[in-house]
Amino acid sequence: MRAGRDRSATTRRPIDTSFQQIRAEFPILGRKIYLNSCSLGALSRRSERHLEEFLARWHDEGAAAWYEHWLGRTNLLRRRVATFLGAEPSDVALLPSASAALSVIAESVDHSRRPRVVCSALDFPTLAYQWTVKPRVELVILRSHDGISVDPEQFAAAVDEDTMFLATSHVYFTTGCVQDIRALAEIAHEVGAYCLIDGYQAAGQIPVNVREAGVDFYIAGPLKWLCGGPGLAYLYVRDELVRRLRPRITSWFATRNQFDFDIHHFQYHDDARRFELGTPPLPTIHLALGGQEIIEEVGIEAITARNRELVQHLVDGAAATGLALRVSADPERRSAIVMIRHPDPAGAVAHLANQGIIVDHRPGHVRVSPHFYNTPDELDRCVEVLAAYRPPRGGAGAAALPPDPLTL
Ligand SMILES: Cc1ncc(COP(=O)(O)O)c(C=O)c1O
Structure with a gap:
């Protein structure tokens, strides 16, 4: 499968429709917005x-x-x-x-x-x-x-x-x-x-x-x-x-x-x-x-190209809403693990899960990891829900963004 471009798409970046077919192989994609492949890749009908x-x-x-x-x-x-x-x-x-x-x-x-x-x-x-x-x-x-x-x-x-x-x-x-x-x-x-x-x-x-x-x-x-x-x-x-x-x-x-x-x-x-x-x-x-x-059927080159597009889309969308990112400045060195700094990562991940969006957290960060089977629309929805989330008053993470644990 090749990563072509569909100019009729309405999102900020073009959607590659050739990847849409593969989504049917992964039932979770019909049930959730699944953006946690760096933890556990989605289960396919083929594996089943x-x-x-x-x-x-x-x-x-x-x-x-x-x-x-x-x-x-x-x-x-x-x-x-x-x-x-x-x-x-x-x-x-x-x-x-x-x-x-x-x-x-x-x-x-x-x-x-x-x-x-x-x-x-x-x-x-x-x-x-x-x-x-x-x-x-x-x-x-x-x-x-x-x-x-x-x-x-x-x-x-x-x-x-x-x-x-x-x-x-x-x-x-x-x-x-x-x-x-x-x-x-x-x-x-x-x-x-x-x-x-x-x-x-x-x-x-x-x-x-x-x-x-x-x-x-x-x-x-x-x-x-x-x-x-x-x-x-x-x-x-x-x-x-x-x-x-x-x-x-x-x-x-x-x-x-x-x-x-x-x-x-x-x-x-x-x-x-x-x-x-x-x-x-x-x-x-x-x-x-x-x-x-x-x-192998989709092809690792096509997957890499697709993931690069998805990651750029996510980075642009997150930055536009004021979310702070910790990713390489060089897109060539980025992969599909995107760390978004957050004052209340656990609360944000639970909030996203309540909306059917599966991501994960690591100290100081919400971690979003799309794979070739995800779509830009799913990333937009994730960013939208995350940007709207406010930690509860007085709860963990209610304060401003803490120092980045990896640069201390
Ligand atoms: C980069 C990396 N290495 C190793 C591991 C741990 O692997 P295992 O539990 O198979 O020892 C993980 C698990 O998330 C990982 O991300």
Whole structure:
């Protein structure tokens, strides 16, 4: 689907009618104004059908479906995700969460050799937590000077010969700002460190090519922009590292011959499956296949272009009503996570929910995250209701806008 322009549209910016058809795939869009895809992508009829097929086989065949069908579905998803990320299936492990993927990598290296890990204050906390809990790791958390991003120069200054990982986000969940991960990989590699990227907020809303970017590790998952639900994450490991790393947390799925059930001999799998931690979540694998198919059919380039239009529309509309935004000044570095500063974010989100508009809040901000299936009209309605909301007198947030927590 291509992002064309419909000049007959009546809103400030043109509506691309080609995206209207896809809305029928996502029932929630007929019930709510759903603008929280960076938390949980909308559920599609396609995913539902895949899940129903899984349940039917469970009823009909029980465990026999494992060998006949479900291992095949698991490998199909791995292949599709690998191609989508610009990798080979042998470079991709399936894990139960982004945190589990981070943990297995953090447990695959010798931190005594290089004790330093560098991340940023804008990253999702689970990234830093992996090393916070390791007493011998020196964790450096870089500040953001503008509350939007962290300058690659700051990483270059902090990453040295003692550094094991430059670990940060592709898209910051805090600000939606997109990082130049190729530049970050170069900075890490110049001093022999690994570049680990948390791409959970990137895959499905912007193009990702892990090999072109040259990163060593990349973590994604179906929960958000890939519209595939909770319980699964994708871990890419650069091929030269796959055979070299020997994780210290493991499972029978990580072994070369798992169905030999040989308790006396442990052998890592030759490919990225050596990082896997047990039985894969079959319901999510089926749901994720549905989301993955739709994202690929619509096309990631078209999705990115569509989301950029929606975000510009939202930014213009919010600014016109006097709402204060925290987004990158450079539209090229924006993504579909838009933070609107607010004195009473929780109250505002509850007020919007009462009007059938689903958004979320983070400290000091209302967070609006549209995806390709949303429309400019929905964004207009969200801005209108948010701008009209007044915190209750004397209640939380009744005061003026507090300082931005990310620039303190
Ligand atoms: C950027 C990012 N990384 C990691 C996570 C957490 O992932 P998990 O719960 O799968 O560990 C989230 C969740 O919202 C996220 O936004």
